[in-house]
Amino acid sequence: MRIGELAEKVGTSTRALRYYESQGLLGARRAANGYRDYDELDLRVAREIRSLLDIGFALEETRPFVACLRAGNAAGDACPDAVAVYRRKIEEIDDCVERLHAVRSHLEGQLERAKEHKEKTCPRLRRNT
Amino acid sequence: MRIGELAEKVGTSTRALRYYESQGLLGARRAANGYRDYDELDLRVAREIRSLLDIGFALEETRPFVACLRAGNAAGDACPDAVAVYRRKIEEIDDCVERLHAVRSHLEGQLERAKEHKEKTCPRLRRNT
DNA sequence: CCTGGCGTTGACATCGGCGTCAAGGTCTAG
């Protein structure tokens, strides 16, 4: 299968696939004419990469999953390295959510404060509240 | 006050301050020698910008707060425009948290699935569990 | 006068994941 077909099947662009290759994630046998020739394993690798990227993984983080597939496993997350990335990611998410919660609380507080402010500095504006 | 002093007081770099100016956020009177000359209001504006950026606001989003301060208000969030940005930001945070939660759940699911996987494909590894 | 520490503008570098254009090679159908 050539790159255009792979791109369509995976739901991405040929540019993206070539980029993954440049990063050493997607191997490529070459046909006699120099065209890239992908097989079913490559298809699964590409799909794994895409789904992880879509979820919010960095390209680098997909590497263990790719290696795992290439090692002959049925799933990209069948290896401890990959599972470790899952765990790291969950921690990152927890941290992120925590920070967002903190910011959210802060903003809610500011909203309250701003409201009081307005009531104090412009009491005449409280016509219909 | 000159730019170095302002940068130190605000806790940022002179480069950043010049950048804010290039974006039309931080005005600058000039001394006779061409040096930027900042006053107390500028200090407050710069601090407002920094604290918002630190929280996760984009520079563009600080504009209403700056305008509000420049308009003579005691606080940058004393104006409806600024408050509107607060609200938008809170919504963004909620959306973000929601997506993160979804991804987190998905990852937890994958972890479970991966665990079963291992138990199925390598039952002999369950020596001391 | 000279050094060193401030200031000035301008412009290129960074990070990630591509988009997009350029200039060409390859293959197939008509």
Place this chain on the structure above:
DNA sequence: CTAGACCTTGACGCCGATGTCAACGCCAGG
């Protein structure tokens, strides 16, 4: 033979908020 639909590599553009360097001006102290 030729159009056109694919492929190739290479390289620059983008986004945001700076870092960093260059090359220069200004000014106070020894």
